[in-house]
Amino acid sequence: MRVDIISIFPEYFAPLDVSLIGKARQRGLLDVRLHQLRDWTHDVHRTVDDTPYGGGPGMVMKPEPWSEAIDAVAGSAPEPPRLVVPTPSGRPFTQEVALAYAAEPWLLFAPARYEGIDSRVMAEYGDRLRLDEVSIGDYVLAGGEAAVLVMVEAVARLLPGVLGNAGSVTDDSFAPGAMAGLLEGPVYTKPPVWRGHEVPPILLSGNHGAIARWRRDQALRRTVANRPELAARLDPGTLDKRDRQV
Numbered sequence: 001m002r003v004d005i006i007s008i009f010p011e012y013f014a015p016l017d018v019s020l021i022g023k024a025r026q027r028g029l030l031d032v033r034l035h036q037l038r039d040w041t042h043d044v045h046r047t048v049d050d051t052p053y054g055g056g057p058g059m060v061m062k063p064e065p066w067s068e069a070i071d072a073v074a075g076s077a078p079e080p081p082r083l084v085v086p087t088p089s090g091r092p093f094t095q096e097v098a099l100a101y102a103a104e105p106w107l108l109f110a111p112a113r114y115e116g117i118d119s120r121v122m123a124e125y126g127d128r129l130r131l132d133e134v135s136i137g138d139y140v141l142a143g144g145e146a147a148v149l150v151m152v153e154a155v156a157r158l159l160p161g162v163l164g165n166a167g168s169v170t171d172d173s174f175a176p177g178a179m180a181g182l183l184e185g186p187v188y189t190k191p192p193v194w195r196g197h198e199v200p201p202i203l204l205s206g207n208h209g210a211i212a213r214w215r216r217d218q219a220l221r222r223t224v225a226n227r228p229e230l231a232a233r234l235d236p237g238t239l240d241k242r243d244r245q246v
Ligand SMILES: Nc1ccccc1-c1cnco1
Pocket: 086, 087, 088, 112, 113, 134, 135, 136, 137, 138, 139, 140, 141, 142, 143, 144, 145, 147
């Protein structure tokens, strides 16, 4: 997968050089290319923003640098990238969206600063680049760069070969499968007793069926406690009679 990111802060993406993503790039599983938006400005101040038409606070990112940058990166490629614009007013970025992105050969992220990008840019590229405006959550960030980091990590870990233990993907909280729709429950490792806290004995029992049952009970409890709206959506058919006792 190729990932292009256009930003006025390309240095923000240094974390993509390390850990899981860094290794995936070194192994050729992921091709991340960073671009400085200001390289497509033509004034001495390398201006990328201006005051909003209609008045109001803040500044809006000008359309010209973005269109020149997107054209330079995506060009007239026969198979153009999918354009992803992080915005608080976008549709929710979910594991389902991450899975859809992981199936794309090429993503182009356009993180904005200020009050956002002139909306004519989205109108210009909406169809040809299959524009997706997405939000990573209901909170206010200073810009879309942090959201791009979140999305690139969520997507890259789904790519074949990136995660060492393929099981990790299928065991995800939000991945399809036996734990589908449930939050992950508590996890433990050695030592068996730490500061007087014992590991739940069931986990040392070697009874894999009972362990799976216990883990599902714990996941269900945590989901009901922390995300009742997810618990409410669970398919009754997936809740066996013991689940209903939780
Ligand atoms: N708050 C923001 C400001 C600028 C660009 C994206 C966001 C965003 C994305 N998801 C939540 O917030």
